[in-house]
Ligand SMILES: [Zn+2]
C-alpha cells in the first residue's frame with residue numbers, strides 16, 4: 001500500500017474504535033489495531049516523506065491518535081488481578097503513542113508543523129485533561145502494587161503500561177511546547193504542578209522497582225523499569241530547561257515548575273539515574289582498551305541523564321536537597337564527565353553530530369564557579385571543589401565546539417576572570433595597601449586549587465592557540481579577559497605570578513617559553529595602536545609580571561612576606577624568563593621610541609601623521625615598561641661574564657648566552673631612551689626611577705662597553721648617546737642629594753662624549769662602579785646567574801633563537817629533532833634548523849655525533 005493511502009485507511013479503522021465505542025470492541029480487534037499502528041509507525045520511522053504523506057491525506061488522523069492516548073490515560077487504574085481488556089486498551093494506546101511520537105519527530109525534523117504535530121498536539125492533550133487522568137492512574141497503581149499480596153505479574157505489567165503512558169504524555173508535552181510560547185508554557189506548567197503527574201509517576205517507578213527487586217525477580221523487566229525512570233528524568237530535565245528560559249517563563253509558570261522540580265520522588269529518581277550515568281561515563285574503558293566505550297547515541301543519552309541532575313541539585317528549588325558541598329562536588333563531577341566524554345563523530349558517519357554536553361556545561365560554568373566560590377574558605381574537601389572548577393574550565397577551553405560558539409566564549413571568559421581574581425585577591429588582602437602578595441612556603445589554598453586544576457597549562461594553551469589564530473575564539477577569550485576593567489574583577493596578568501611560583505618547574509618553564517615566542521611576534525606599531533592581538537597581549541603579560549617582580553625587589557626581602565622556598569622558585573623563574581624576555585621587550589621599547597621620534601619629526605615639519613589615539617597615555621605605558629626593563633637588566637648585569645671558552649657551550653645549551661650578552665643589549669636601548677629624555681618627553685618629577693636608571697646605566701655602560709658606546713655616539717641623532725642628553729639627565733637628578741656622586745660621574749661621561757665628538761681621546765678617568773639602587777639591588781639574593789640555572793634545565797627548547805612556533809598545546813609537549821651532525825642542538829621544525837644553521841650553527845656545530 002502506498003504511504004498516501006495508509007492515512008485514510010487507518011483513519012477508517014480507528015473511527016470504529018472512537019472514545020464512545022471503545023468499550024464493547026473485542027480484544028482481538030484492539031490487538032490487531034495496535035499491531036497496525038506499530039507497523040505504520042515503523043514505516044514512518046524509516047521514511048520521512050511517508051510521515052507527511054500519511055498526515056497530508058488524513059489531517060484528522062493525528063487528532064484521532066491523540067484522542068486514543070487521552071482516552072487510555074483516563075482508564076481506571078489496574079486492579080490487583082489485572083484485566084485483559086484494560087491491558088489490551090492500554091496496549092493500543094501505546095501503539096498510538098509510538099506512532100504519534102514518530103510522526104511528531106519526523107514532521108518536526110522536516111521543518112513542518114502540520115496538523116496536530118508539535119505545540120497544537122500539546123494543547124489538545126492538555127484540554128483532554130490527560131495529565132490529571134494519568135496522574136490519578138499512576139497514584140492508584142502505586143497504591144495497588146504496595147497493597148498486593150502476593151504480587152502478580154499481570155498487575156506488574158499493567159502498571160508498567162500505565163506508567164509508560166503517563167510519562168509519554170508528560171514527555172510529549174514538555175518536548176513539544178514551543179519555547180517562545182509563553183501562554184503554552186504557563187498552561188503546561190500549571191497542569192503539571194496541579195496534577196502532580198511527575199511526582200506520582202516517579203513514586204510508581206520507585207514502587208515498581210522495589211516491588212520487583214523484593215518479590216518478582218524478572219531481569220527482562222528491570223530494563224523496562226530503567227527505561228521508565230529515564231523518561232521520568234528526561235521530563236524533569238525538560239521542566240528545568242523550560243525554567244531556564246527566563247525570558248519566556250512567567251512568574252506563575254516558574255513557580256509551578258519549581259514545585260514540580262522540588263518533588264522528593266522525582267528528585268530521588270533523577271539522582272539514581274543521574275549518578276548511574278555518571279558512574280558509567282566516568283568508568284571509561286580499562287587502561288589499554290580501545291576508547292570506544294559507548295556509541296554516540298548512548299553517550300548522548302547518558303549525558304542527558306547527567307543534565308537532569310543539575311536542576312535536581314539546585315538549591316533554588318524547594319524540597320530536600322543535598323548539602324551544598326556534596327551538591328557542588330557532584331555537579332562538578334557531572335559537568336566534567338559531560339565535557340570529557342564528548343560523543344565524537346556519529347557512528348553512522350553521516351551528520352558528524354556531537355553531543356551538546358560541553359556547550360551545555362559552558363553555559364553553566366559561571367553558576368558552577370559561583371557555587372565553588374560560595375564554599376570558601378577552601379579547606380579539606382572544599383579545596384577539591386575549587387580544583388575541580390579549574391579542571392572543568394581547562395577541559396572546556398580545550399573543546400573546539402565550545403570555543404566555536406559566541407555565547408559560551410563570553411561566559412567562559414567571565415568565569416576565568418572570576419577564578420583568576422580569586423587567586424589574586426585573598427593574597428593581596430593579606431597585605432592590604434602594600435600591593436604585594438604573601439608567598440608562603442606552601443601554596444595558599446586558592447593558588448593550590450588553581451595549580452592542581454591545571455590553570456597554567458590552560459592559560460598557556462589559550463595563548464598558543466590565540467597566537468596561531470589571531471581573531472579566533474581563543475583570542476576572543478583573551479581579549480575579553482583583558483577588557484574586564486571593573487575594579488573588583490579587573491583582569492591582572494600579575495595574578496599569574498603566584499600560579500607561576502607554585503606550579504611545577506616544567507609547567508612554569510613552558511609558560512615562560514610560550515610567552516617568549518609570542519613576544520618575538522610582537523611589534524611596536526601594534527603596541528602603540530593598542531591592538532589586542534595575541535602578541536601585544538603577551539607584551540602586557542610579561543610587562544605586568546616584570547613589574548610585579550620588581551615590586552618584590554623593592555619590598556619583599558625586607559618585609560619577610562616571601563618565604564625561602566618561594567624565593568628560590570622566584571629566582572628560578574627570573575633566571576628562565578629575563579634572558580628571554582628582556583631582549584624582546586628592549587627591542588619593542590626601541591621600536592616604539594623610533595616611531596615616536598618619527599611622529600615628532602613629522603610634527604616639526606608641520607605634518608600630522610596618523611598615530612595612536614592617546615599618545616600621552618601610551619607613552620606613559622612605554623615609560624613604565626622601560627623602567628621595569630631597566631630594573632630587570634640591572635639584575636642580570638650582576639652576573640659575571642662567562643669565561644671565553646664557555647661562550648660556545650652556553651650558546652648551544654640554551655638561549656642568549658651569558659648575562660654579558662644581555663648587558664650589551666642595554667647600549668642601544670639606552671640610546672633610544674636618552675633621545676626621549678633629550679626631547680624632554682618623560683617628566684623627571686613623574687618618572688624619577690626612569691631618570692635614575694638612565695643615569696646609572698649610562699655611567700656603567702660607558703665603563704663596561706666603551707667601544708659600543710663610542711660607536712653609537714657618532715651615530716644618528718636617534719641613537720642619542722650625546723652630551724646634551726647626558727646633561728639633561730644630570731640636571732634632572734642634580735637636586736637630589738643621594739644622587740650626588742652619580743651626577744658627578746654623569747657630568748664626566750658627558751665631557752667624555754664631547755671629547756669623542758671633537759675627535760679627541762678623553763683622559764682615562766676612574767670609572768664609577770655603579771651599585772644599582774633598589775629595586776634591583778635587593779634582588780641580588782634572589783638571583784641565580786643564568787650559567788648556574790642552565791645546569792639544571794627543566795625544558796628542552798628549540799635552539800633557533802628566533803623560533804616562534806606555537807604548535808601544540810604546550811611548549812613542554814613539543815617534539816624536537818636533534819641536529820644530525822652534532823646531536824647537541826634541537827629543533828622544532830626543519831625551518832628552524834635551517835634558520836639556525838645559517839645564523840651560526842654552521843660554525844658552532846663542530847663535528848659528527850660519533851666524533852663527539
Ligand atoms: Zn623552532
Ligand SMILES: [Zn+2]
Nearest residue numbers: 819821822845
Ligand atoms: Zn649541529
